[in-house]
Structure formats: C-alpha cells, structure tokens
Amino acid sequence: MVTELADLTADMKAAIGQSGPTTTYEVTTLGIRTFARAVGYRNPIYFNEDEAKKKGHRALVAPPGYLGMPVFDPNRQEGGRRADFESPFKRNLNGGTEVEPLETVYAGDVLESVTTLAKLELTKGRLGQMLIRTSETVYTRQSDDKVVAKTRGTGISY
C-alpha cells in the first residue's frame, strides 16, 4: 500500500512546466509500412512510393499519428523523455493519448521531440490514490524546422 500524499511534493511541483531531453525519431519506409500494416490501412500512399508521388507527395507518406521510432542505441544511457521526480507510485497505466497532426510526415524525415510536463494532480480512484501526469510533446522536423505534430499523453501512477 502506497503512503498517501497530502499534496504534491516540492519536487513534483518543481517538475511541472519542465521539459525533458530532446529525442530523435527516424521515419523510415519500413517503419511506415509496418505501422500502416498493423493499423490495417490499404491506401497505397502508405505502402508504395510511386503511388504516393502520383498523388503529389515527395515520398512515402506516414499515416496520421505515425511519428517514427526513437533511434535505438544499446550503448547509450537512456535519457528518458520527460522531466522527472521521485514518486511513491510505482505502477503505471497509459491513461490516454491526443494527437494533433500539423504537417504531412514522409519517409526520410528525422524528427526531434521534446516532452514537457504540463500538469500533475492527485486524485482518488478505485485503485486508491493516483497521480495523473499530463505531458505534451512537440515533434519538429530537422530539415525545415516545422512542427509536424503535437501529442498529449496522460499517465496514471498508483
């Protein structure tokens, strides 16, 4: 049983508004096709570069919500994607996701994401006291500095 908190700790309050390190995402043809296959798309612009170009696109198109994969390096210490703090709540659930697509993303794009802790709140639910963490992530394309998407995630710790 987690000891209940009367209020957010000083570290928690200080973390609100803080941003984590920049994470680099690669958008590849393989990644796009795998994503499109898993989600069940049949639109050829997500599978066939020639078909995408016939529709006026410069490369294979990423379906909405696909923002590539973080560059994986087993020899690098994981930096984490968010500002963090000590928490007595050790179990985590994914509470929800919002996606705001702003620009078409293409194979070959390299995106940089920065996640900011927007809100923290303590609530009570059927799992006992819970910490609700709302994070906002902005994805920027390296080649033209355009913000291509914003996402908002809700994490539940209990």
Next chain:
Amino acid sequence: MAQVYWDDVKEGQELPALDEEMSSQRLVVWAAASGDFYQIHYDDNFAKGNNLPDIIVHGALKGMLIGRLLDEWVGEEGRIVKWGVSYRGMDPARRNVKVWGKITKKYERGGEGLVDLDVGVAQPNGTQTTPGTATVMLPKKK
C-alpha cells in the same frame, strides 16, 4: 471510398464503422511498429502471470485505429485536425473490436468546414473501452 463533403454531413450521423480482428499476429506487428514490447501484449504466460485473462490489445493501437477511421473518412481532400482517446478498459486479444465515430457538431471556422465527433472502440458485447473525441476538416463543394 468516395470523397465526403462538409455540405452533405449532419449532426448525429455515424461514420462507417471498422470491424477489426485483433489477432496475436497483429499485436506482434504493432509491437514492431511502435516499439512497445511489453510482454502482456504477446506472451500468454506473462499475461496470465499478471492476472490477465489473455494477452491484451495495446492502447496505442486502438488510438491509431481511430486515426485510421478518421483518415479514411475525410479522404484526400479533408484532414484530421486532432483526435484523442482515453484508455478506460482492456480489450483481450483474439476477438474483434468495433471502431466507430458519430458527428456531434458541424460548424465553420476561418472559412473551413469542421466537424466534431465522438469516437471510440467497443468490444463485441458493446462495452466501450476507448472513448474519445475528434475534430476533422471536410472539403466544401465548389
């Protein structure tokens, strides 16, 4: 699918729903696509060891199924402005889910034709596990 126009839709209208099989194979493809390799999504023994009845569908996959529903509905001339979902319940794998949307508001802003929707993912028995909302832009007839 033929292009849908803002002029032709009305509040209360339902989108053509998706009936999607959530096979174990599909969850493995999603794991590769998303980088979410948590074993509750593909390892029977691990899932049962965590008091789950079966491997379960990734929440993010359900969220992206709603993205597909919207993407296919708005067509080449429309666009998704935003969508969001809450993961309120687990969906065991190896059964179908229904991905649905319903128009709640039709309006114009900045000359564009916009539509707000309720969206969600439901189990075969009707249980809603992934409710959400969305806003899309639909083209107007010339």
